Amino acid sequence: MIHYNIMGGKMNRGISVAETYQLLVNPADMKPNDLNRAQVLGWTVEFLQSFFLIADDIMDQSITRRGAPCWYRVPKVGNVAINDSFLVESFLYKVFCFFFSFSFENLINKNKIKIKLKSNL
Helix, strand or coil: CHHHHHCCCCCHHHHHHHHHHHHHCCHHHCCCCHHHHHHHHHHHHHHHHHHHHHHHHHHHCCCEECCEECHHHCCCCCCHHHHHHHHHHHHHHHHHHHHCCCCCHHHHHHHHHHHHHHHCC
8 A cells, every 4th residue: 555655656745855955954964864864754745645645536536646546446445545544644653753753743733734725625
C-alpha cells in the first residue's frame, strides 16, 4: 500500500524540503544528522500528501492517479482504502515523533483543516 501510493510520483514536495534545507543552512553550521532529518521531514510531507490523495480520490470517485487505478479501485481494496489513508497519516506522525522532539500534530492539524475547507469550496 505504501509503495503503491507514495512511490512513483514526482516527489517534488519531499525533495524540495531537503534541497531547501541545504540552500538555507551554511554547511559549516550543519550538524552531522541534520541533512538526514531534513530528508525524513521530506518523506513525512510525501506521506501527508499521499494521505490526502487517497481520501480525495475516494471522495471525488476518481478513476486513476499517476496513470494507474486509484488505490480504492484496486481489486480487493475498495473501502479499506479509507482505513489505509488513516494508516498513512498515523505512520507519518510516528516517523516524525521518532526523529523530532516536538509534536507535529498541531502543525499538521492546522494545515489539514485548511485543505479540507478548500476542498469543500
